[in-house]
Amino acid sequence: xxxxPQDAPVAAAPGRTAHGLTVRIRTxxxxxxxxxxxxxxxALLALVLGLAGGLLTALARAGALRFYSDDAYRxxxxxxxxxxxxxxxxxxxxxxxxxAAAENGRGLALRPAAWAGAALMLTGFAVSExxxxxxxxxxxxxxxxxxxxxxxxxxxxxxxxxxxAAGLAASAASGIATLLQPRRRGETEExxxxxxxxxxxxxxxxxxxxxxxxxxxxxxxxxxxxxPFPADHGTxxxxxxxxxxxxxxxxxxxxWYVLTEHLTGVTSIHGARLSKIVFAAYLxxxxxxSLYHMFLEPTLSDGVRVVxxxxxxxxxxxxxxxxxxxxxxxxxxxxxxxATGFLGWMRGLPWxxxxxxxxxxxxxxxxxxxxxxxxxxxxDLAPMLSDTFFVPGYFHLFxxxxxxxxxxxxxxxxxxxxxxxxxxxPALLARMPALxxxxxxxxAAAGIAAGTMGxxxxxxxxxxxxxxxxxxxxxxxxxGIGASLFAAALSVSVxxxxxxxxSGRKAPATDLTxxxxxxxxxxxxxAPAWTGPVSIAALVAAMYVFxxxxxxxxxxxxxxxxxxxxxx
Amino acid sequence: MPDPRHFTTRRGFIAGxxxxxxxxxxxxxxxxxxxxxxxxxxxxxxxxxxVPQVHDHGGSAAGSHDGxxxxxxxxxxxxxxxxxxxxxxxxxxxxxxxxxxxxxxxSHGTANGSHADGGHxxxxxxxxxxxxxxxAQRFAYSPDLLRLKAGQAYRFRMMADDITHGxxxxxxxxxxxxxxxxxxxxxxxxxxxxxxEYLVYCTVYCGQAxxxxxxxxxxx
Numbered sequence: 120x121x122x123x124p125q126d127a128p129v130a131a132a133p134g135r136t137a138h139g140l141t142v143r144i145r146t147x148x149x150x151x152x153x154x155x156x157x158x159x160x161x162a163l164l165a166l167v168l169g170l171a172g173g174l175l176t177a178l179a180r181a182g183a184l185r186f187y188s189d190d191a192y193r194x195x196x197x198x199x200x201x202x203x204x205x206x207x208x209x210x211x212x213x214x215x216x217x218x219a220a221a222e223n224g225r226g227l228a229l230r231p232a233a234w235a236g237a238a239l240m241l242t243g244f245a246v247s248e249x250x251x252x253x254x255x256x257x258x259x260x261x262x263x264x265x266x267x268x269x270x271x272x273x274x275x276x277x278x279x280x281x282x283x284a285a286g287l288a289a290s291a292a293s294g295i296a297t298l299l300q301p302r303r304r305g306e307t308e309e310x311x312x313x314x315x316x317x318x319x320x321x322x323x324x325x326x327x328x329x330x331x332x333x334x335x336x337x338x339x340x341x342x343x344x345x346x347p348f349p350a351d352h353g354t355x356x357x358x359x360x361x362x363x364x365x366x367x368x369x370x371x372x373x374x375w376y377v378l379t380e381h382l383t384g385v386t387s388i389h390g391a392r393l394s395k396i397v398f399a400a401y402l403x404x405x406x407x408x409s410l411y412h413m414f415l416e417p418t419l420s421d422g423v424r425v426v427x428x429x430x431x432x433x434x435x436x437x438x439x440x441x442x443x444x445x446x447x448x449x450x451x452x453x454x455x456x457x458a459t460g461f462l463g464w465m466r467g468l469p470w471x472x473x474x475x476x477x478x479x480x481x482x483x484x485x486x487x488x489x490x491x492x493x494x495x496x497x498x499d500l501a502p503m504l505s506d507t508f509f510v511p512g513y514f515h516l517f518x519x520x521x522x523x524x525x526x527x528x529x530x531x532x533x534x535x536x537x538x539x540x541x542x543x544x545p546a547l548l549a550r551m552p553a554l555x556x557x558x559x560x561x562x563a564a565a566g567i568a569a570g571t572m573g574x575x576x577x578x579x580x581x582x583x584x585x586x587x588x589x590x591x592x593x594x595x596x597x598x599g600i601g602a603s604l605f606a607a608a609l610s611v612s613v614x615x616x617x618x619x620x621x622s623g624r625k626a627p628a629t630d631l632t633x634x635x636x637x638x639x640x641x642x643x644x645x646a647p648a649w650t651g652p653v654s655i656a657a658l659v660a661a662m663y664v665f666x667x668x669x670x671x672x673x674x675x676x677x678x679x680x681x682x683x684x685x686x687x
Numbered sequence: 688m689p690d691p692r693h694f695t696t697r698r699g700f701i702a703g704x705x706x707x708x709x710x711x712x713x714x715x716x717x718x719x720x721x722x723x724x725x726x727x728x729x730x731x732x733x734x735x736x737x738v739p740q741v742h743d744h745g746g747s748a749a750g751s752h753d754g755x756x757x758x759x760x761x762x763x764x765x766x767x768x769x770x771x772x773x774x775x776x777x778x779x780x781x782x783x784x785x786x787x788x789x790x791x792x793x794s795h796g797t798a799n800g801s802h803a804d805g806g807h808x809x810x811x812x813x814x815x816x817x818x819x820x821x822x823a824q825r826f827a828y829s830p831d832l833l834r835l836k837a838g839q840a841y842r843f844r845m846m847a848d849d850i851t852h853g854x855x856x857x858x859x860x861x862x863x864x865x866x867x868x869x870x871x872x873x874x875x876x877x878x879x880x881x882x883x884e885y886l887v888y889c890t891v892y893c894g895q896a897x898x899x900x901x902x903x904x905x906x907x
Contacts, residue, residue, distance in 0.1 A: 188895045188896065192897075264851060264869070265850065265892070265893070389698045390698070396702075400705075415853075415864065415865065415866035416868070417866060417871050418868070418871060432708065433709060435705075436708075439705045439707055439708060440705025447696055451696045493708060497720055499718070499720040500720075502863055502864050505866075506890040507855075507862070571860075573855055573857050573858075573862025577892040578888075586857075586884075588857065644691070644692075646696075647694075647696070652695060652700075655704050655708075658708070659707050659710055659711065662708060662714075663713075666714045672861055676858045676860070676861055676863065677859070677879060677880045677881035677883070678879055678880065680875050680876065680877045
């Protein structure tokens with residue numbers, strides 16, 4: 120049989136060794152546990168609000184629900200603000216602090232800063248949710264030009280994000296101090312791979328906070344009558360927006376590192392140095408690749424558009440390298456323990472553990488999402504795809520399929536350790552990622568098709584007085600069905616995590632399935648590890664197919680267009 | 688001592704895999720969307736390549752607009768746009784740049800030079816792009832119904848009057864989008880190759896009636 124032999128060492132949960140993740144979390148000081156519970160809870164609340172807003176939005180777009188225009192766009196604003204800002208940033212801050220505290224082994228340093236950060240972020244959360252629900256709908260980018268006659272909405276909206284930014288910076292400062300503490304005490308001389316990645320991540324969070332301040336402080340000042348109208352908001356937003364894309368992706372890869380070790384005992388067989396280089400590569404490759412968000416800007420010259428496209432080709436370098444490190448380490452370790460078969464080694468992974476299931480399906484979603492992301496980054500295709508439903512069609516694969524499932528996987532491991540209770544119905548939770556992915560694939564396939572046909576991304580009534588193509592409402596109905604499916608399955612996962620968070624110590628935590636595949640790098644034999652290269656080859660092949668299809672389509676349209684840039 | 692590991696588990700190979708997606712460059716270069724080491728740049732290729740289904744473009748990419756000085760402003764655009772509507776407006780509310788001038792041709796001294804179509808109506812050579820104007824404003828396009836001809840090149844001059852809008856032309860299997868920023872004039876030379884009635888709609892959320900912001904281009 121193409122799997123690891125039955126007599127291979129299994130079920131020795133690596134995280135429960137003396138230095139394991141869950142042991143370190145369990146022994147954190149009580150104030151740190153309280154802070155982490157608060158942040159995890161707030162992040163989950165943001166996810167629930169965002170999920171509800173997103174589902175209602177999808178159903179409205181599918182024609183199943185009707186809202187007044189302003190209410191519909193308020194829902195869309197709530198969805199975006201809740202998920203893309205508060206869920207993703209709150210969970211990042213919480214995970215950073217939890218992992219940094221566990222890495223330190225003695226809890227958080229600069230604890231007052233961490234608590235102040237939490238207070239600022241939660242205040243920002245309340246402010247943002249309130250103004251999103253009651254003010255002029257500004258969508259999640261809070262564009263001031265939408266409310267020139269309503270400075271109050273612009274100002275309060277900006278204030279929410281500024282509080283979030285300040286809180287992020289304070290949390291990250293605490294995380295950095297925590298990571299540096301063992302070195303200052305002389306207990307260690309250098310970071311391990313995870314410690315280094317946490318340090319870089321914390322630095323990026325501060326950069327993100329600065330970018331948010333840069334984007335939203337002018338709006339607040341204008342609303343207060345203390346500054347000019349923020350006419351450059353669009354450009355400042357793009358800088359933040361790009362950061363918002365890739366910071367959670369870096370966090371995801373880091374969580375994969377941590378969970379891989381926790382679930383299988385495997386660390387990189389390529390050494391910590393290569394992992395550090397890969398995490399540092401986010402700093403090198405991500406900032407220069409931001410131009411593709413601006414391909415439709417009329418002020419962007421053709422030359423910049425071409426250069427922007429070329430640079431964008433490098434945006435996946437650190438993520439794919441990290442993927443290759445993890446997969447090759449897992450496969451080589453499995454083969455060192457006797458696994459055989461081309462892909463059979465994967466069957467030995469602890470799939471009944473919901474953290475493993477979430478992480479595994481997250482990888483599947485990443486491959487699908489990357490395929491279409493690389494269609495979008497080509498400047499010549501932007502006039503056909505940007506600002507259409509193609510964009511939400513593919514990025515939900517990332518936002519839900521990759522990021523959210525990965526962060527939920529982390530919570531499924533950390534929360535039982537944090538509070539001492541068991542994970543709620545692990546067998547049921549382990550089945551959800553496949554359902555989430557099925558719904559997402561339907562959502563993405565229909566959404567990408569709809570976007571390619573021109574369905575705009577932010578329109579609720581796509582009838583256009585009967586002039587729109589007949590296929591548009593059909594595709595959007597499929598989007599609604601896909602959204603309903605993944606929202607239902609994701610709700611079960613979220614419910615399980617919330618129940619675990621709230622369960623306290625009503626029952627003792629039980630060990631979930633794990634394997635112990637760790638081998639010393641010197642024991643890695645001559646066996647090949649083809650899963651990584653074959654996966655990436657398949658990914659590139661899919662990118663070729665869909666890119667060529669998009670080029671063929673745009674060339675077949677009954678129109679020839681030249682230019683589109685700045686006239687004079 | 689040689690490394691006993693298979694090459695798929697060696698550091699260099701793993702690091703190289705990270706660059707896998709960069710190979711998509713090949714597809715881009717094949718479609719002229721990326722520069723080749725010893726070839727011309729994509730923009731040069733675009734200017735010289737025969738455009739599918741089009742007889743003659745004669746148009747210009749942004750930045751080199753025949754006869755248009757480079758100092759036109761949003762205000763001059765507004766004047767030209769108003770003159771365009773006045774000159775070619777039809778009784779049914781549509782605008783037809785090929786129709787005989789209602790106002791006897793352009794009467795204003797346009798700040799951005801002479802229009803290829805100014806006062807010439809149907810006598811324009813097909814090779815010469817006809818200038819048309821499109822203003823986007825909450826929550827409509829002006830004009831909202833344009834009558835054009837298949838095979839004729841049009842120099843679309845477009846601007847948003849108030850806040851950012853989009854203008855997407857629905858073309859059957861896909862659409863073609865431009866983003867319009869307030870007071871920034873965008874130009875695109877467009878040739879419709881098939882007759883039909885094409886929906887134009889806004890792709891950038893612009894407020895309460897965003898969903899209703901639409902227009903039509905009728906191509907004969």
